[in-house]
Amino acid sequence: MQPILDYLAANEPRFVSELCDYVRFPSVSAQSNHSGDVRACAEWLASHCTSIGLTAEVHKTPGNPVVVARTARARGKRRPHFLVYGHYDVQPPEPLELWKTPPFEPTVVGRKLFGRGASDNKGQNLAHLKAVESYLKTGTELPCDLTFVIEGEEEVGSKSLAGFLKANRRTLACDAVVISDTGIPSLKHPALTYGLRGIAALEVRVDGPSRDLHSGIYGGSLDNPAWVLCQLLGGLRDARGRVTIPGFYQGVEPLSRFERRQLARLPFSEVAYRKFLGVPKLSGESGFTPIEQRSARPTLEINGLTSGYQGQGSKTIVPAWASAKITMRLVPGQLPQKVLQYAVAHLKKLCPPTVRLTVERGHCGDPYLVSPSSEMAQAGLRALQAAFQRPPLLMREGGSIPIVNDFKRILGVDTLLLGLALPDDNLHSPNEKFDLDSFALGSRMSALLWPELTAAVGK
Amino acid sequence: MQPILDYLAANEPRFVSELCDYVRFPSVSAQSNHSGDVRACAEWLASHCTSIGLTAEVHKTPGNPVVVARTARARGKRRPHFLVYGHYDVQPPEPLELWKTPPFEPTVVGRKLFGRGASDNKGQNLAHLKAVESYLKTGTELPCDLTFVIEGEEEVGSKSLAGFLKANRRTLACDAVVISDTGIPSLKHPALTYGLRGIAALEVRVDGPSRDLHSGIYGGSLDNPAWVLCQLLGGLRDARGRVTIPGFYQGVEPLSRFERRQLARLPFSEVAYRKFLGVPKLSGESGFTPIEQRSARPTLEINGLTSGYQGQGSKTIVPAWASAKITMRLVPGQLPQKVLQYAVAHLKKLCPPTVRLTVERGHCGDPYLVSPSSEMAQAGLRALQAAFQRPPLLMREGGSIPIVNDFKRILGVDTLLLGLALPDDNLHSPNEKFDLDSFALGSRMSALLWPELTAAVGK
Secondary structure: EEEEEEEHHOOOHHHHHHHHHHEEEEEEEOOHHHHHHHHHHHHHHHHHHHHHHHHEEOOOOOOEEEEEEOOOOOOOOOOOOEEEEEEOOOOOOOOOOOOOOOOOOEEEEEOEEEEEOOHHHHHHHHHHHHHHHHHEEEEEEEEEEEEEEEEEEEOOOOOHHHHHHOOOOHHOOOEEEOOOEEEEOOOOOOOEEEEEEEEEEEEEEEOOOOOEEOOOOOOOOOHHHHHHHHHHHHOOOOOOOOOOOOOOOOOOOOOOHHHHHHOOOOOOOOHHHHHHHHHOOOOOOOOOHHHHHOOOOOOEEEEEEEOOOOOOOOEEEEOOOEEEEEEEEEOOOOHHHHHHHHHHHHHHOOOOOOOOOEEEEEEEEEEOOOOOOOOHHHHHHHHHHHHHOOOEEEEHHHHHHHHHHHHHHHHHOOOEEEOOOOOOOOOOOOOOEEEEHHHHHHHHHHHHHHHHHHHHOOO | OOHHHHHHOOHHHHHHHHHHHHHHOOOOOOOHHHHHHHHHHHHHHHHHHHHHHEEEEEEEOOOOOOOEOOOOOOOOOOOOEEEEEEOOOOOOOOOOOHHHOOOOOEEEEEOOOEOHHHHHHHHHHHHHHHHHHHHHOOOOOOOEEEEEEEEOOOOHHOOOOOHHHHHHHOOOOOOEEOOOOOOOOOOOOOOOEEEEEEEEEEEEEEEEEOOOOOOOOOOOOOOOOHHHHHHHHHOOEEEOOOOOOOOOOOOOOOOHHHHHHHHOOOOOHHHHHHHHOOOOOOOOOOOHHHHHHHOOEEEEEEEEEEEEOOOOOOEEEOOOOOEEEEEEEOOOOOOOHHHHHHHHHHHHHOOOOOOOOEEEEEEEEOOOOOOOOHHHHHHHHHHHHHHOOOOEEEEEEEOOOHHHHHHHHOOOOOOEOOOOOOOOOOOOOOOOOHHHHHHHHHHHHHHHHHHHHHHHHOO
């Protein structure tokens, strides 16, 4: 491996300059005036892939194109095939006035490269491309076949990706997917993310009188929908912070001692976390640490409340209706549609006959888990250890990454989440940056990963 | 009294035509483009008062003028003095497209006079003026002195009235105030309103994290302000529909058997009321009838809820804050400021340390009660009986009429509420009308009232 690592070290300044070229494209998928920039970025990326020795094409979709780049297949040999997913589109840069340097004029300060998309996700997918380049340019044989799938709609919901995967199921058939689009606690704490929470959304609406009524004239003789809503929602958790919907915890796999030990290794300061959130005191399901609560335990959150008069001053009404938006974060073992069904049944059972209740089911996303003791996970951990020279941690993310479920559903394979973003990378915020050490270590990790993964597939 | 009653009957067609003249003024106090019309209406009213034999003046205030009209004081005699309050300003007529006849082109259909302000309050105060006219034009001596105070800002909060009362405390010193600006169930059910509910408003705000947080990344490890708000508010009533704030019911006078019997005489159909409200089932404090619940018992109502994301679709956040607007309707014996204090203390006690609670106190209004067995109330009931030829009912109103407390506070006198509006008068709505029978019977009632009230003051 030494020639590869030497190549990565020797060419780092050029890699940074190439990352600047990449970041310079304002490939904002949410803003239609940038559709030309999105296309230009895809073209640049494909030609960059070609320049490092890959076969690349800009693949049309009903939305923004997907850049597909492949290594040359070894003749007559059936080798393991891995897919590297990334995205070249970026979040809108607004509010512009909060940027210290222009978002699309990449600026290096010390070991930080500032610019929209530097970390999310251009820097992270370029790190993988640079690793492959180091194989190809040093004449080192790759132990496996690789296909890069870098899409242009991740920031707007990856609407064309599932269709693309289905249409190309045969050529994309692979042994696993690798994604670097998550975070790690610090460069001293490289980590593998082995679990993601799922999601189930619903909207609750309580209808009372046919119009807002004068609270003086009628108040007291009919039920108040806002009050009913508060009582329904207020009762959805108990004093221990547990969700009271019968069946909610059905199938939830208990955290193993191994997992809890791993999660406890993540750096965490309660005081700093509390200050970061801006709350006077942390709160959550009792018997679990904050890290467990936010990543490995299911929750219910009220995302919004609406009822009656919300303007200045007061308006003396019994409001005609009240509504709430709710999302539940689910963990492996829970079935989103089942949980929604339990929630609807519970709310209907509790609702008094004095109002009309409507519960609308929203979107669902499955939770995701790759066993941290699987051969694949172990391979990822070894690559992290070798690249960062630190014992890697095992993490779970509290959010959902729906494409991971697309890969599982359509291609039937697991995903290794090997994120390179740092907590202060300002993802989706002004002054986004990518750490150049993370870029360099990430390239090393990727280079070291392919032999490890290939070996794991063989086992 | 016969010449007076004959005069009223004989001149009715002219009275209706005068009411049309009065209603023709678009004296909309809420709309500044009508300030000329408001002034013209006041001038017309004053000159009308002069034409029937009163001394009238248009009294300037910082807002719209007050029309003050007096009967000639009897020489050397100290007679009882009563004040008749009314207002010549009207609600805006919008939405215009829902009117079947133009709001300021009064139209008589059968025994109904349609037009904005016909019932609220021009027809009702003109009925009292016509009663006085019948004394003056028939040469019948009035048993008392009368002063009409007809203001032009009732529909925008009577902002100038208290100052006017204070500045003219001496000339307005009187034995009682008579107001016809409330309603009765039907012409077969004349009624005296002897009680009004008071009010106490507050706004509750729960602050959690310093900004909306990603519910996937952080949810579960901090408290959700919307959920805390729901739990706080949800707990403010018990299964019997009683408010759980300690001290809330302090001072509430129990309903006497006499009062309950009187309230039970009011015409009421539960089915029709439920349909009118548009609710599947009525609801309220157990042990009380709907009429008692909405007029004679204290209540708490949530008037509005605000938190987080309220747009289309879903947004997966833990909202930074949640707030609610609340008003409590209070009955005689309750002190609004005390009740607010109890509510604040209770909410503070219940609020968990995981969020910050702010409770802002809003406006207050005292409840009002004139004993239905007082000499004054009895006098009013006798006048109603004689005019309507039906046994009058005793009512309470669930709303508040703040000026009644101004009269009590500034002039130290009680108010008799002898409303003439019918439930289908469309007050504040399109197609407002005044019933011409109510107009005629109201004039008779007013004519018959002064001897009764004078006798009551003597007792």
